Amino acid sequence: MQVSAETRRRAVLAAQGQVPFDLLLTDAQVVDMATGEVREADVGIVGALIASVHPRGTRQDARETHALNGAWISPGLMDTHVHLESSHLPPARYAEIVLAQGTTAVFWDPHELANVLGIEGVRYAVEASRDLPLQVMIAAPSSVPSTPGLEMSGADFAGKEMETLLSWPEVNGVAEVMDMHGVLHGSERMMDILQAGLESGKLIEGHARGLSGAELQAYLAAGVTSDHELTSAEDALEKLRAGLTLEIRGSHPYLLPDIVAALKTLPHLSSQITVCTDDVAPDQLLEKGGIIALLNLLIAHGLPAVDVLRFATLNAAIRLQRNDLGLVAAGRRADLVVFDSLDTLRAKRVYVGGELIAEEGKILQPLTESTHLQVPRNTLHLSPLTEDDFALRVEGVRNGVARLRHIRGARFTQWGEVDVTIRDGKVCIPDGFSLIWVQHRHGRHEAKPQVALLEGWGELRGAIATSYSHDSHNLVVLGRDAAQMVKAANQLITSGGGMALAQHDEVIAHVAMPIAGMLSDLPPEALAEQFRTLRDRSSDIADWEPPYRVFKAIEGTCLACNAGPHLTDLGLTDGTTRQIVNPVISCQDIPLESEKAEHNGSGK
């Protein structure tokens, strides 16, 4: 990241015409993020540095010249909050895609990797992104696990782990503080984590979902300075006024027209507005794009392109305290995007560190990882499962009836109650219900699988299994038929994790994610194709609308940090009361006639 003294000396001389530039971009229009102007200028580059931005045609001496035919030059785009893991690609593969779209810097919260692998997950994130042309700033995950006491992930981070991570120069801050409950109630763990962040002088990123009024103020008072969990224009305005840096997110596009309209009512377009992707699946990343897609939506909704680009460049550089990024200006890194229109942004060319690395949306050379990189595989610590592992049982009842609590709905779950019958020690799944099943997969405790009834998903026509299940990434299986559930689950145990669908005793779709149980080894296009198949075939099994959201919905049923019931490796949890709930409201063992007879007989 550091430019050598020699390069800098050469840039100083080149700016004055005493040595030639390495590269000269001519015939361009520079988008000036500082003044809001667009002006004709040429850009001279030395090594990774911009050496000079000067009037068109005033210099010709360069080892190489690229004439840009009047195209626009912007600083490289920056993503202020992302979980690379959602792309299910290792950093090098992810970087190839987003670089080609013009994103040259990201602030990565490796929250999922950390929940699986602990400190080693963050180390993998650091090492796997070292030396990439993408500037990857790593954040120290603050929510490992995201809901302590209600779930177990692969590690526990408290103040001490946070101090360790923040002492690494590659770690640039505390990642999104998801445990809002802990913050607002002054939990010792969250206060220690925040204090470590504050003492490090690094950033503290927020996750202020639904916070408003006094709670929002309290959350800021704790030291958090940003948020990407915007739920409405009013929410966005309240948070901007409260002093948070907004990270406008592309994943909820229906909010954007209102947010744009609200921003346009303000006397000043704040420097505290940035953009982020948060979570984007590989097929969506490839087909629709990451930051670039969001910028085009903001432009389409009526914000001037220069202002929108400022969100993704100078404002992001301010947020991330990177004086070397965010402007097309001498002394800054030559991370540049060339657009041939400001009406709709499309990265015609992308330069990183003064090198042309992508053209017309394609990376020119595949990126390579260090051969020394230790890739975390074999992280699913589970033995093959049998049908018996998937039975829902009520303790002490072999045959009889019970009234059970269950989960209704998916992303926004609610409690339900239902009467069931029990036969041969197994609950008979009522009509219209299915099962949700979670098994701890990190080898940190010997707990038995957890099973619960699920309403609102209909009667699943097969099984859906995933090892990518926020936030602890235990193994989750949905289904109604234990045989199919076994099939799907064992496929993932064999492949080291991933996502699978099973039906009619066959695995009908499967994405292997052997790296940490969440990242693929496939080329992005192949992975995207598998993802499309997975989504398409998921409608064979579930009637979720839209069908492609089915895996998101599964995540929702296990996301213990949210309000409502969720199933985790520790049991059925209540996100509101923060307690683990006994699903059995009442039960009665009613021995069958044959059993009674047997009992009587044995007693003889």
Place this chain on the structure above:
Amino acid sequence: MQVSAETRRRAVLAAQGQVPFDLLLTDAQVVDMATGEVREADVGIVGALIASVHPRGTRQDARETHALNGAWISPGLMDTHVHLESSHLPPARYAEIVLAQGTTAVFWDPHELANVLGIEGVRYAVEASRDLPLQVMIAAPSSVPSTPGLEMSGADFAGKEMETLLSWPEVNGVAEVMDMHGVLHGSERMMDILQAGLESGKLIEGHARGLSGAELQAYLAAGVTSDHELTSAEDALEKLRAGLTLEIRGSHPYLLPDIVAALKTLPHLSSQITVCTDDVAPDQLLEKGGIIALLNLLIAHGLPAVDVLRFATLNAAIRLQRNDLGLVAAGRRADLVVFDSLDTLRAKRVYVGGELIAEEGKILQPLTESTHLQVPRNTLHLSPLTEDDFALRVEGVRNGVARLRHIRGARFTQWGEVDVTIRDGKVCIPDGFSLIWVQHRHGRHEAKPQVALLEGWGELRGAIATSYSHDSHNLVVLGRDAAQMVKAANQLITSGGGMALAQHDEVIAHVAMPIAGMLSDLPPEALAEQFRTLRDRSSDIADWEPPYRVFKAIEGTCLACNAGPHLTDLGLTDGTTRQIVNPVISCQDIPLESEKAEHNGSGK
């Protein structure tokens, strides 16, 4: 500076109404730097922190409540570039003045102290400002001396010294890089200094006086990111477009109308605009004010008050990478100014760290320095001088004539040439000329005093002496009559430095500056009174217009880093060629008749 975990926990609870605020500011209008809005709100404070900014009247529970009667609350003002030494006050005394005016944070380049005392000068700056309510961020002086080879100050800073200073947590960056010549020519010393700054990740402050076009680009390429040496509106626009953060300075008020007009032509009012005072003398600081005076000028010239305040608050916090300052927002420091009008800003009340510390322009309690503070005294390493020390001599000529180079003018000096006669080994000062005299005062070399002819100051009617002479702060004396020069100089040697005027064998005005030869022990009002007397009486001796600028003019004649001739402890220097110049163009020894006779006699 760090808020304790306990305070933060209490702020989180107070924001939610679970414990009372320490202080509640009610009935106020908050100036929102993020959105540009002004809105009615109350501000709840816990310890040094803002805990909550909430709708008026929604909370009453607080240990203390200040009703503000509709007044405006702004974040504390920030000065992005200042040399406290120009106030000739130690930091505690300086802080009392500027805090009362609403300035709660400054970025201090202790350039003058470092030129006298080296690393120990910076340490004094750090220690003397530790624990003050003023947030003092220290910069590591980059120009010690400012013109290596042409002058000697009390120390030499190169890359190694810069690394040492930047390793201190209290040092926040490299101070204004004045050696533009060294930067543009890639001098090893400047490249090492810049590289140390770049590797530290801290700020690199500029001094880009007169730089434009290719040279300006080169200066940025070297890694500099700000400038306060604006010379015109065009200069300001070019620098803003080039990517520098502007530090608009109050000391050149005639530039402000044009700069304001130019900024108003831009599509976007950049976050890269801040304000600074640079150098302000104690009487001016007291009478006109520092940052506050500049803000009022900018408002008077047509910028909206909210935008002007943003320069001094949020934009400055961005520049100085202080996420804890610059907004009236929960989680930030409760450094606040209360104004009773936005038409003309006048700090009605100033809160620092949640404490009311000034009211109606007056500090409520004098600030105290640590009793452990080691104050640098006795830094003028000179023995009392005699008239003979002030003679201008031409080597090898006892009686005769010579043609000599001399200095014409003051702040913008030019070379002159003049024919002189020499009597008894001393140059007879021609009509209309005076002498300038410089003596190294740091004890680092045994060089003899340097004397040169000075044109453009008329025939001085006495002597002016100062130990505050940029940038090396050697002892400088101007005069025509050696007796008066001795009088003024010896007064300063006795008092450990300062400024003095002598006439008719009496010291007619004197400001003692016993701390490092540049700071006074007096209360600010008394010092200002002495300064006024000094300036007033200087017109008895020199016809400089305006008379109060006479000491500025003296500084100009010794400022070796500028173009043109200057006198330093090493001799007559040329700022353009960067060489020390022999003042003697030609000379001829013409023995007097009496001497000839004597010579003949002795030869007999």
